[in-house]
Amino acid sequence: MDNEFNDENKSQNKGLNEPHIPQEIDAVIVESKSNSDSSGSSGFSGYSSYSSFSAPSSPKPKLSKKLAGVVALCLTSAMIGGLTTVTLLPRIYPNLLSSNQTALTTSSLSPISTVSNSSQFPVTQIAKTVGPAVVGVSNFQSPQNRFSRQNSSSSGLQEAGTGSGFIIDAQKGYIVTNNHVIDGAQKITVSLSDGRTLDAKLVGADARTDLAVLQISDTKNLTAVTLGDSTKLEVGASVVAIGNPGGNDFARSVTTGVISATNRTLDIQGESSFGLIQTDAAINPGNSGGPLVDYQGKVIGINSAKYAQSGFEGMGFSIPISDALPTIQQLIQKGVATHPALYVSINDQYNTYAQSNNLPQGAYVAEATSGGPADKAGIKQGDVITKINDTTIQNSSDLVRELYKYKVGDKISVTFVRSGKSQVVQATLGEINSNQ
Structure with a gap:
């Protein structure tokens, strides 16, 4: 359940009064498919395919012995210079390679094992x-009827x-x-x-x-x-x-x-x-x-x-x-379970009327039980409760949630509007239990 x-x-059972939520348009991702994919493959589509080709071979030029010696000398110098640079670079710029070290060491062809962090x-x-x-x-x-026996017990x-x-x-x-x-x-x-x-x-x-x-x-x-x-x-x-x-x-x-x-x-x-x-x-x-x-x-x-x-x-x-x-x-x-209560009945239909007539939002008191905490504090039918202590109240749900933060016997300040004027009274919370 x-x-x-x-x-x-909204019109059944609990009589929900939900605010209207504007309808939104779903975002749609359009995937283009390649026309060349006629094989029914389940691979990615939308990519162009390229045919492999071989370039015509050409004869390789032969180097003279003198030229070969010069080339060898250049290659040797380049290698020595490169090794020297790699050796000295961390000493000259110690932070340069540290940030890229992970990327350098993990860019291998072998799969990397990831250990999940249990925390x-x-x-x-x-x-x-x-x-x-x-x-x-x-x-x-x-x-519900004598024909309904599915999942029934003995x-x-x-x-x-x-x-x-x-x-x-x-x-x-x-x-x-x-x-x-x-x-x-x-x-x-x-x-x-x-x-x-x-x-x-x-x-x-x-x-x-x-x-x-x-x-x-x-x-x-x-x-x-x-x-x-x-x-x-x-x-x-x-x-x-x-x-x-x-x-x-x-x-x-x-x-x-x-x-x-x-x-x-x-x-x-x-x-x-x-x-x-x-x-x-x-x-x-x-x-x-x-x-x-x-x-x-x-x-x-x-x-x-x-x-x-x-x-x-x-x-x-x-x-x-x-x-x-x-x-x-x-x-x-x-x-x-017992809960603190003011012993009032609230009519939330007032708020629709209040919006149309520029009146304060709140919990409209449809009835204050005779001898109850609200009645003793001077709250009457037609009053609109707007605050409990310093917390704003706009409807019956706000009122209940706020009252449940207190205990039976606690004293609270109740702000309400009567005939356009705001008043504040002190009330001692009563008790209501699960069976009431």
């Missing part, structure tokens, strides 16, 4: 180290979808995946790298962050991942994605790429709570819940979505592991 979003998705190209080692910690996750639900449940996950605690059998991978599951199974398929228990799930934690009881020979720090990511850094695209037939597939961007936003439930990592490493249906790994073999993200609009490729998105970890820890400890 994967969060795929495209033009069709720069450790993909094989990453696959060996992290691969065993990646699992396949199957979501079983009741069949209990009559049908495999509704598959995804990926990774072992975060080998001793206790904890596995991290996406909430949308296991959403609605009546039974969950996990396939391990050693061939075992085990039933898994849902420890906790949180739709607001699209995260879930599973647990398996048989912890024999499990391998856990090492977590990295996603707050220190750099655009252009190499990464590896590992998962089960298309299900267990392609289990633990490894794809490589780079970090294309950080702090990307998507209007998808769960993913909208984070500034996401964008990568061009191939992310396909079934990769959801699998790890995005840096070149030190540490997990820096949880693969969660891909851009599936026609004409686009290489646009996958991952939840930063440092942002996800607090929710994961809560799910393990309490079975639910």
Whole structure:
């Protein structure tokens, strides 16, 4: 299962409201083919062919003995002069030959063996180290109709979808995946790298962050991942994605790429709570819940979505592991995740109206729950929240992402516009959990 979003998705399911992206013309490389290539050869085309020819021979002139002696003397002097120059040149210009030494020594006819640097190209080692910690996750639900029995279990449940996950605690059998991978599951199974398929228990799930934690009881020979720090990511850094695209037939597939961007936003439930990592490493249906790994073999993200609009490729998105970890820890400890909240309902349709009427962009308060933090701070229906502390807010996603940076009970400054006038109030953040 994967969060795929495209033009069709805008009016379906999650009601995505994506910005229009101008269509681009693909660059086309035209290769000219030589008309003389009629043999069907698969070699390069577009090159002219030349016929070999022999020049007519002419008699070689004979040198006199005197002239031969002069020629020999000149050749000997030239050789001595050349050797002297080669010997003295490094002493006179010590840096002249050093820069060209490699080119001189490698321009031989024999093939040169290249030894790969494991610190720069450790993909094989990453696959060996992290691969065993990646699992396949199957979501079983009741069949939609009595004729649908494909991939059904003995209990009559049908495999509704598959995804990926990774072992975060080998001793206790904890596995991290996406909430949308296991959403609605009546039974969950996990396939391990050693061939075992085990039933898994849902420890906790949180739709607001699209995260879930599973647990398996048989912890024999499990391998856990090492977590990295996603707050220190750099655009252009190499990464590896590992998962089960298309299900267990392609289990633990490894794809490589780079970090294309950080702090990307998507209007998808769960993913909208984070500034996401964008990568061009191939992310396909079934990769959801699998790890995005840096070149030190540490997990820096949880693969969660891909851009599936026609004409686009290489646009996958991952939840930063440092942002996800607090929710994961809560799910393990309490079975639910709690988040800070203002207890307001936001209507983003206001922003379209605001653009047309030269009004400030922000999070339009459609309702403030009575007795909630916003209501207590004096925020009312019709107010437009424009800042949380010093951070600008332009829509509901901005508001959620910013609030999730704080803790329940934290005091924040809320700037809002009412009747054209800006006001600032103090609010104490309340609590909302996974079950609400």
